[in-house]
Amino acid sequence: MIEYCPVSAGVEAVGDRWTLLVLRELFLGASRFNDLHRGLPGMSRTLLAARLRRMQAHGLLTRETDRDGRPAYRLTEAGAALEPLVWQLGDWARRWFFGDPRPEQLDAGWLLWRLRQFVRSDELPARRVVVEFVLRAGPVAGTDERGWLVLAPGDASACRRHPGYDVDVWVDGDAVELHRVVAGRAGLGQAMRGGLVRISGDPGLAAGFPRWFAWRGEGGGSSEA
Template identity: 65%
Template sequence: MEQPTDSPGLEYCPVTAAVQAVGDRWTLLVLRELLMGSHHFNDIHRGLPGANRTLLSGRLRRMQADGLVHRRPGPDGRPGYHLTPAGAALEPVVWQLGDWARQWHFGEPQREQLDAGWLLWRLRQFVRPERLPDRRVVAEFVLHDQQEPPEHAWLLLAPGDISACHVHPGHDTDLWVTADLRAMHRLVAGTTTLAAAGLDLSGDPALTAAFPGWFAWRVPGTGAGRS
């Protein structure tokens, strides 16, 4: 009797075919970055702690070969990576995996996972540009951690230009956001609510009132928002 092969490529099963195309860590995380609006190589790389540039280059080439991504000029004329119809169709799969993890396989952030720079980069991706004021707003985040001094990071929110900075951007601050670093990670991950995160907002009263509506916050347990 012939023994089964170890190669999944010979198994005629749609689940097997899907796992071959997207079933590794980095492909799914690159899909997440593209779905959240990162199209240039450096932007995708910034959202993937632990992935070196060589690994990312190889993964993008493989995703192009698999028909998930193509490289073409964007609206600004710069070449970038964009999802094909096949890649875009994976959006509900990516977010449902996050929902599953929140329910069954996700705990508190560990000390080595607390990263103010990554946090602000991810928060930048949650911004709803259509809800921002029609002028530049500089939001300074003061992030407290019991084991370390507070970290400062900034979001520059301007029409057509949203940036995250881990060094002072050279503009006066319009709005201060003071928060616990762990609570902010939980908020961005969608495991706590904005009210429970305990953000302390100060500065221009009109800006502090509007600030919560500038972001597509994840709503725990509802499937709403983005991972």
């Protein structure tokens, strides 16, 4: 027997891990296959392609061609309506079911990609700004990781290699704490006051850095967090 129940129908449409995570990436602004895949490091390209087809069949998204002639995925009205559910699930997990990152979950590439997705374009300076991140992994020499964000009006890039521009702002911090901040488990201001994260460089830009991102979870990026 297939029960006549809206909860059952909803679970059929979105009730698996990968569908919800693909939705998360779409809500964060990804639309092309490679960008979706970059935000889902544990998902194979084959599985992602299959899941996108399934989501199309359920009416959650459409596959279109963008201005450059490349395929792009867009949420339908039904898919977009799931956004509160996805973020509420994250808020619930953050409160009841979410701990500190395990060593295997520390990934500078993931962290930079998430921050790129969190950029608030309306809060950025009117010129290109380069931010260098140093993630301190512990006392063992050679374990620190570096990465860069290049932020410009209308564009944001995450780089694992030096982008070739002068650095304007440095973010130096404990790798675990920076992951906690980006995941919404800790506030940036709290991490700075505790000495776990330090922001330096051009004084005006360094002071404005917390406002450049749509931080999630308690505390956010406020210096008062």
